[in-house]
Amino acid sequence: MKQPDPTEQRVVLSDVSWQQFEALLHELGPNRTTRLTYSGRKLEMMSPLPEQTRCRKLIDSLIQLVAEAQAQPITAIAPVQLLHSDWRIAIAPSAIYYMGHNPTLDGITQVQDEDGEAVVTLDVNQAAPPQLAIDIAINKRQLKPLPIYASLGVSEVWCYQTFLGDDALKGELKIFNCQNDTYTEHRVSQLLPSLTVQRIQDFLQHSEAMGLVKAIALVREWASHPR
Numbered sequence: 001m002k003q004p005d006p007t008e009q010r011v012v013l014s015d016v017s018w019q020q021f022e023a024l025l026h027e028l029g030p031n032r033t034t035r036l037t038y039s040g041r042k043l044e045m046m047s048p049l050p051e052q053t054r055c056r057k058l059i060d061s062l063i064q065l066v067a068e069a070q071a072q073p074i075t076a077i078a079p080v081q082l083l084h085s086d087w088r089i090a091i092a093p094s095a096i097y098y099m100g101h102n103p104t105l106d107g108i109t110q111v112q113d114e115d116g117e118a119v120v121t122l123d124v125n126q127a128a129p130p131q132l133a134i135d136i137a138i139n140k141r142q143l144k145p146l147p148i149y150a151s152l153g154v155s156e157v158w159c160y161q162t163f164l165g166d167d168a169l170k171g172e173l174k175i176f177n178c179q180n181d182t183y184t185e186h187r188v189s190q191l192l193p194s195l196t197v198q199r200i201q202d203f204l205q206h207s208e209a210m211g212l213v214k215a216i217a218l219v220r221e222w223a224s225h226p227r
Helices: 018-028 050-069 145-152 197-209 212-223
Strands: 010-013 035-039 042-046 074-077 080-084 089-091 095-099 120-123 132-137 156-161 172-179 182-186
Touching: 018 035, 018 042, 035 145, 050 074, 050 095, 050 132, 050 156, 050 197, 050 212, 080 095, 080 145, 089 145, 132 145, 145 156, 145 172, 145 182, 172 197, 197 212
Parallel strands: 080 120, 132 156
Antiparallel strands: 010 042, 035 042, 035 089, 074 095, 080 089, 095 132, 156 172, 172 182
């Protein structure tokens, strides 16, 4: 009998107190794989699949390449749990980025291990919020992410809706920029203006079609000579 194809599992629990959420974070520990979202006494739990990790690492490579070519200092943190302890909201983006020189992240309660797998917990009530968050999903979140990101003060969010299997790099990217606590969709990153939706999606698909080395070479060529 053919085994069912794996899929992203999301479980939502209602009437969960903030104290219960904090206890769950403590019980699961920093090496957890489950990603947690909390808002309005609802808790969403999701375990990412290899396709999401693959997309996240490729997008990170692109961001780092462009930032380096344009001499833009950048700090990346992944995996990460963002939360605001006073407002009692939390979300686990695929990665976050700080533009400019390394900030003082007083809200970090865990540090990444050598393999980068320990989840960093960042309380934006104690530390500056990141400028950029990457949110990669296969199934749509049941708890809407953008209002949570807006409340946490994240300037820009890249939402990448991907697929399972061979089509993982053929997903749809949307870039949202926040003004007055509301996100509007843009075709160009406001933080990294040389990165458009098309260029990001092209890089993901080129990395598979022509190989990562050639895809990186193409990025270095246009990133070093921005128009």
